[in-house]
Amino acid sequence: MENYSKLLLRFSALFAVVGAFIGSHMAGTMDYQFKSIHAHILVVGWLTLFAWAVFYKVFYKVKSNIAILHVWSGILGSFGLTTGMWLYFVRPFGLPDGLVTVYFIVGGTTLLVSFILFFLLTLRNFDRE
Numbered sequence: 001m002e003n004y005s006k007l008l009l010r011f012s013a014l015f016a017v018v019g020a021f022i023g024s025h026m027a028g029t030m031d032y033q034f035k036s037i038h039a040h041i042l043v044v045g046w047l048t049l050f051a052w053a054v055f056y057k058v059f060y061k062v063k064s065n066i067a068i069l070h071v072w073s074g075i076l077g078s079f080g081l082t083t084g085m086w087l088y089f090v091r092p093f094g095l096p097d098g099l100v101t102v103y104f105i106v107g108g109t110t111l112l113v114s115f116i117l118f119f120l121l122t123l124r125n126f127d128r129e
Contacts, residue, residue, distance in 0.1 A: 004053075
């Protein structure tokens, strides 16, 4: 659907800006503590959401609940995984270890669910409008 594509594209662009900013910061400071976070922001945030935006623009033309779940679990999972990694590896706020670990796991699991939903979407007959 057009709206799914635009939403995913906009979040993809946001992740691209954040990932590029972190990469620029690391290069400028020669401090690479964010390298894993930077890589995940660009791969799951920018590239994956962009690929899914293209999928909805080019292939998937049917409005469905599974598509809604896929789009939002992809966006929330990308955000949860990458911010969870940041909280887990950098420990900026001194939050309890258990809370940080659970947040990281929930973010990653949400993204995994999104990938599974995407796989299921590709098995459906999505050529009809």
